[in-house]
Amino acid sequence: MKYKILCVDDDDILLEFLKELLKAQEFSVVTAITGEECMKKAVEESPDLILLDLNLPDMDGIKVCQALKQNKDTSHIAIILLTARKQTEDKINGLRIGADDYMTKPFDNDELIARIKAILRRLDYRGATEEILSSKDITINVSRHIIEIKNKSIKEKDIRLTPKEFDLLCAFLRKKGHVLSKRYLLETVWGYNIDITTRSVEKHIETLRKKIGPASKGIQTVPGYGYKFEE
Known part of the structure; x- marks a missing residue:
């Protein structure tokens, strides 16, 4: 190709x-x-x-x-x-x-x-493959970039995530229950060679939480370590 x-x-x-x-x-x-x-x-x-x-x-x-x-x-x-x-x-x-x-x-x-x-x-x-990630409130078709929020207060058409926000949400759903450090998220979503600080991870997660509304309750801050996603 x-x-x-x-x-x-x-x-x-x-x-x-x-x-x-x-x-x-x-x-x-x-x-x-x-x-x-x-x-x-x-x-x-x-x-x-x-x-x-x-x-x-x-x-x-x-x-x-x-x-x-x-x-x-x-x-x-x-x-x-x-x-x-x-x-x-x-x-x-x-x-x-x-x-x-x-x-x-x-x-x-x-x-x-x-x-x-x-x-x-x-x-x-x-x-390459059609990957489906899901939690109690969120379902993501990764290959098609489709996000469904089960909470009826949010309309699907109103959920417009940037590529990095989308990748962050996918990272959380792939590692449900695991504590993920900011450095891990930075390397997983942005790659090893990106010249940026972990502060960018914090800002992206802040915006992601606002966009997905009540479903963001699954994204939990673990003081001194990073974040984890719990059902």
């Missing part, structure tokens, strides 16, 4: 470099230079992954990422934010709204390729 990657950057030289780098790895590559063009091509080209710069000429890349994740036609696309911004706040914001990874410029070519391939492997694994 030949994966398609959409590269988004207003630097023509860097865009051409990325194009050649990825083609050498036998990826199919399409490009865009603005946020608007990115969102249009994300729908038209159906890429498997987007390399997205934050400093675009027409809009902030964070807003582009957020719009892509909120659109049902593009929410499944993996996104790596590739930017010169090095502030921790930018990294946390990007990951919180659904980006799969965050790399700063200048980047190491081999590391970028390794991260891309790691994300694509995870996508392959998710789609």
Whole structure:
């Protein structure tokens, strides 16, 4: 299978470099230079992954990422934010709204390729088999990204989890009754190479609890250790 990657950057030289780098790895590559063009091509080209710069000429890349994740036609696309911004706040914001990874410029070519391939492997694994996870109040079809909350006060259409929130919930249901450290959740959901702190795990769980409402009672904080999911 030949994966398609959409590269988004207003630097023509860097865009051409990325194009050649990825083609050498036998990826199919399409490009865009603005946020608007990115969102249009994300729908038209159906890429498997987007390399997205934050400093675009027409809009902030964070807003582009957020719009892509909120659109049902593009929410499944993996996104790596590739930017010169090095502030921790930018990294946390990007990951919180659904980006799969965050790399700063200048980047190491081999590391970028390794991260891309790691994300694509995870996508392959998710789609390989139909996995159903369930608890007393929650049922998840992992491969189809379908969540059912049994509490009648929440409508299914109102549950819009980012990819990271979705993966966190799956991690809890796969390890029901086990205490999971923040480091374990960080490594399981974000991967070993992500340059971010466990504070991001806390913020994602806080938002996840709000989104799933009463069903969040299963996610329990274990002071000094992490979290666990109990029926």
